[in-house]
Amino acid sequence: MAKTELRKNVKTEVEDRSSLKGTLASVFLLGFFLIVSWVGVFFLFLDRF
Amino acid sequence: MHMHKFEKVWLIFGVGTLLVFLTVLGVSAFYLGNQPPSCLATIDPEKVETQAPFNEPGLKKVEGKAWDYELVFVAQAFNYNPGDVEIPFGATVKIIATTKDVIHGFEVAGTNINMMLEPGYISEHITTFDKTGEYLILCNEYCGAGHHLMTSKIEVVES
Amino acid sequence: MINSADKLKVDRRDGKLVMAQIYVAFIALLIGGLAGLLQVLVRSGRFELPAGIGYYQILTVHGVVLGLVLTTFFIMGFMQACVSKTAGTFTTKQRTIAWIGFWLMTIGTVMAAVMILLNEASVLYTFYAPLQAHFLFYLGLTLVVVGSWLGSAAIIMKYAEWRRANPGTPSPLLTFMALVNVLMWIVATLGVAATVLIQLLPWSLGLVETVNVGVSRTLFWYFGHPLVYFWLLPAYMAWYVIIPKIIGGKIFSDSLARMSFILFLLFSIPVGFHHQLLEPGIDAAWKFLQVVLTFLVVIPSLMTAFSLFATFETFGRSKGAKGLFGWFKMLPWGDARFAVPFIGMLSFIPAGAGGLINASNQMNQVVHNTIWVTGHFHLTLATAVVLTFFGITFWLVPHLTGRVLTKAINKLALIQGVLWAIGMTFMSGAMHAAGLLGAPRRSAFSEYGGAPQAAEWIPYQVAQAVGGSILFLAIILMLYIFVNLAFFAPKGEEEFPIGEMSTHAEPAPMVFENWKIWMGITVLLILFAYTIPFIDLIQNAPPGSKGYNNLW
Structure with a gap:
């Protein structure tokens, strides 16, 4: 019953919640760590016979 | 969603x-x-030593192939034959190995030569030895009480 | 209504079932941890095992007891607690089945343990046919698996009952996740059951003379990789659902959590070849195909990373955090139920990076069977998963025993987590580094005939011994905490934290519960990835191998 009322508030709340800049930055840091590690070992692979 | x-x-x-x-x-x-080594060739593990090329382990010069030498290894608990080998610097070598008994590893430390030796299968790897030095060969797959004592050696030398 | 449901405790009878499994898990932690300590000490080169005990015997104990016993018992107990809490108390029939499963697992564990202690089974927990253990070792491990099927059956029956009673409603998230994990477990264990029942048992009993080694290894690794996801998914259950409640936030997205679990069900099984990349009997093209499938199973973990950071950031901002990373400081760092699993989450970042490298086809040649791999799974299983299990223990055990986690024990738990992090940084870090230099895994101390390369590894092995000793201290501390929470902590009510959706969240689509679709795709993917290479292994098989039981 209270559902319809809640729905109206959703929009504004979503906008507030949407500040996930820190999350995006964090996952990209994680992503760069994955890339650096992988590339590092790949170069080791290339360098060795 | x-x-x-x-x-x-x-x-x-x-x-x-x-x-x-x-x-x-x-x-x-x-x-x-x-x-990665995926040779697919098979051999009777009980008759390894009577079959070519495993009847003559060691380094052999070959002609007319994409590689200059063939290096044949036979592994068994707990040693490799040959026990050490000299390879001329810059040689392209096909390593051919198998085991007479249980599973062994064949790792040349500090290189990309790393393969599983499984009874009944032949493992191969082709590479060019373009750095001189002494390289330890060791068993990196558990094979029993003497597993960590199973070694051999490759020396890459200026010819 | 939601509030009163929150306060509801896990039924006392179900609680006993769960606690029985957790007791076994912590006994396993003691034995396996001791074995681990002995290993790092031996490998430092400064210590020798007394009384003719073999290094590989200890190594088998460590692998079997921690990799199979601790994990399976704790996971079964934790998942049954989650299902009992969220889908309702087990019926007498369901609970009886789960108890029979527990006893089968326990009897099997004892059988395997006796054979290992008699030195009749130093074959490590990955079997290594044609090394041949005593048949009771294989039979014992079979009982562990069959017992886990009965424990799983109780979960499936409870889910089915809930489904019938609540048509058209998505099942409780924790129950859904537990169900996905047991479904994956059952499909995966069929492989190890097949190699043990069809190949290893008849062979160890002398009924057949030889074993097909390639087939046996392929069946084992068909099981061996989903096994690691069977360990990981319960930790993900805690990360997705329980941690948000502990910090006081909300679940980021119910639907996305379900989707990532479905992806794990689909993609964690048809990937076993990435453990067999350097084996001679498998075609290179099929190896690469499974490498591609392995990379697909990275995707749900990428989703998980985002969800967790988002949960943390949303919570922090709701408390008024500013700036790009201000929310990080708002997290409840003084609460061991959060902080210890958080260390586990952090460790999953290098663990994931290492995993990608291991699975990268020809790059596997750099690290295969080196101690790098050991360093890798001591980050995944022995840090990310185990610290999360410890984090669960801090509230689940007092919840079930009617006690509370006191401030003092919470502090001890934080120290335990930090000790673990320090010890593991030394041990796993040194393992990764030595592995890149070529140091092998699963090997006793050796100077390799005085080889200069092997001499370079020894300082790293000393570092491993330092790290391993710190980890053993952390284990002792954890056992003290466990005994306190189980027997001595003050009586009271400890909460079973279950995260809530944000009020505006959309309900999960019902398609996630259409098991005909998901199990159908799972089976199709397995058939696609395995049928042809498996037939190849049988049709082009070399003569079989007779057993070797005198090599250790």
């Missing part, structure tokens, strides 16, 4: 990275020939 815009960005970036990795690996493996 709702997905946050940033999550989409992240997943596109992540999946894209994975695709780049796979492409690099695929080109290196299938186009440049850097496949």
Whole structure:
């Protein structure tokens, strides 16, 4: 019953919640760590016979 | 199902990275020939020593092939035959190995030569020895009480 | 109504079932941890095992007891607690089945343990045919698996009952996740059951003379990789559902959590070849195909990373955090139920990076069977998963025993987590580094005939011994905490934290519960990835191998 009322508030709340800049930055840091590690070992692979 | 815009960005970036990795690996493996050892040839593990090339372990010069030498190894608990070998600097060598008993590893430490030796199967790896030095060969797959004592040696020397 | 449901405790009878499994898990932690300590000490080169005990015997104990016993018992107990809490108390029939499963697992564990102690089974937990253990070792491990099927059956029956009673409603998230994990477990264990029942048992009993080694290894690794996801998914259950409640936030997205679990069900099984990349009997093209499938199973973990950071950031901002990373400081760092699993989450970042490298087809040649791999799974299983299990223990055990986690024990738990992080940084870090230099895994101390390369590894092995000793201290501390929470902590009510959706969240689509679709795709993917290479292994098989039982 209270559902319809809640729905109206959703929009504004979503906008507030949407500040996930820190999350995006964090996952990209994680992503760069994955890339650096992988590339590092790949170069080791290339360098060795 | 709702997905946050940033999550989409992240997943596109992540999946894209994975695709780049796979492409690099695929080109290196299938186009440049850097496949992991997958020889598929079989042999009777009880009769290894009577069959060529395993009846004569060691380094042998060959002609008319894409490699200059063939290096044959026979592994058994807990040693390799030959126990050490000299390879001329810059030689392209096909390593051919198998085991007479249980599973062994064949790792040349500090190189990409690393393969499983399984009873009944022949493992092969082709490489060019383009750095001089002494390289330890060791068993890196558990084979019993003397596993850690199972070694051999490759010396890459200026000819 | 939601509030009163929150306060509801896990039924006392179900609680006993769960606690029985957790007791076994912590006994396993003591034995396996001791074995681990002995290993790092031996490998430092400064210590020798007394009384004719073999290094590989100890190594088998460590692998079997921690990799199979601790994990399976704790996971079964934790998942049954989650299902009992969220889908309702088990019926007498369901609970009886789960108890029979528990006893089968326990009897099997004892059988395997006796054979290892008699030195009749120093074959490590990955079997290594044609090394041949005593048949009771294989039979014992079979009982562990069959017992886990009965424990799983109780979960499936409870889910089915809930499904019938609540048509058209998505099942409780924790129950859904537990169900996905047991479904994956059952499909995966069929492989190890097949190699043990069809190949290893008849062979160890002398009924058949030889074993097909390639087939046996392939069946084992068909099981061996989903096994690691069977360990990981319960930790993900805690990360997705329980941690948000502990910090006081909300679950980021119920639907996305379910989707990532479905992806794990689909993609964690048809990937076993990435453990067999350097084996001679498998075609290179099929190896690469499974490498591609392995990379697909990275995607749900990428989703998980985002969800967790988002949960943390949303919570922090709701408390008024500013700036790009201000939310990080708002997290409840003084609460061991959060902080210890958080160390586990952090460790999963290098663990994931290492995993990608291991699975990268020809790059596997750099690290295969080196101690790098050991360093890798001591980050995944022995840090990310185990610290999360410890984090669960801090509230689940007092919840079930009617006690509370006191401030003092919470502090001890934080120290335990930090000790673990320090010890593991030394041990796993040194393992990764030595592995890149070529140092092998699963090997006793050796100077390899005085080889200069092997001499370079020894300082790293000393570092491993330092790290391993710190980890052993952390284990002792954890056992003290466990005994306190189980027997001595003050009586009271400890909460079973279950995260809530944000009020505006959309309900999960019902398609996630259409098991005909998901199990159908799972089976199709397995058939696609395995049928042809498997037939190849049988048709082009070399003569079989007779057993070797006198090599250790």
